Amino acid sequence: MVSGDVVTDSMDRSSRLRRHITIDADLAQLADIRAAVREVASTCEAPADCVSDLVQAVDEAATNIIRYGYRGEPGSIDMTAELVGDDIVITLSDEAPTFDPTAAEPPDLSIAPQHRRPGGMGIHLMRLSTDSMEHRVRPGGGNILTLTRSRVRRPKEG
């Protein structure tokens, strides 16, 4: 099941725009959450590279929540996307066991691949496609992950 709503307030000159969607913790619903991100980023007049970065980051985050958070158990993911100044701020909220992707070790691309720490390719992509990632434990259980990406400049590589 997918549910959502769009609230736009054209009267507010600080350009607040907000989109909310809830998806089941099911890999088959990743396409719906990506479509919602695309829609909101386009409404924010974000350039193509910003839209695809946000789609990437949210897809990788939601995939991790479904696979390694809920692990096949039923659950849901709430996504809120909001334009704050020139930042698009996306919050993913779940009720899965605590997992902090921001604490995962980044792969060191300067060393030979066979000596790198395994895992974390999706998290690596999340880092490169956002300006910041912040994790909080959700009161009552679960996780709140906030991804921020400027719509006017690309995040630093590396």
Next chain:
Amino acid sequence: MAMQTTVERVEAGVPVTVMALSGELDASNYLRLVDDVRPLYDSGARNLLLDLTDLSFISSSGLVSLYSILKVMQGEEPPDPEYGWSALHSMERDVEDGKKQDVVRLCGMQPAVGDVLQRTGIDAMFPSYPDRETALAAY
């Protein structure tokens, strides 16, 4: 959006199997893609060209399927896809050993897809061409 694949056999000096991917390659369908390639190898395909012109999205799971497809085309068993980076190690070792593979080639990557391959270093592992025509001319 679901992902569709279409397969075509082309004579380009050598026989080339062209598989065109259309849609989005993510965690929900990346294993199916590997399953689609197995029967091609089993029926004798040895040069695979993946046409990514109509692929609008690839996730890290999709990168694992590209690697697994390569293993299948090399006649090996793909690794457990759960391993992520480590699943790519043996392949990168092959590249470092000078065994640059050319059994799986890519063409027509959109910028968003190309970014993902470049950001993970996977771009160095596959010969890649701007479009199908150029790719076929290179065989």
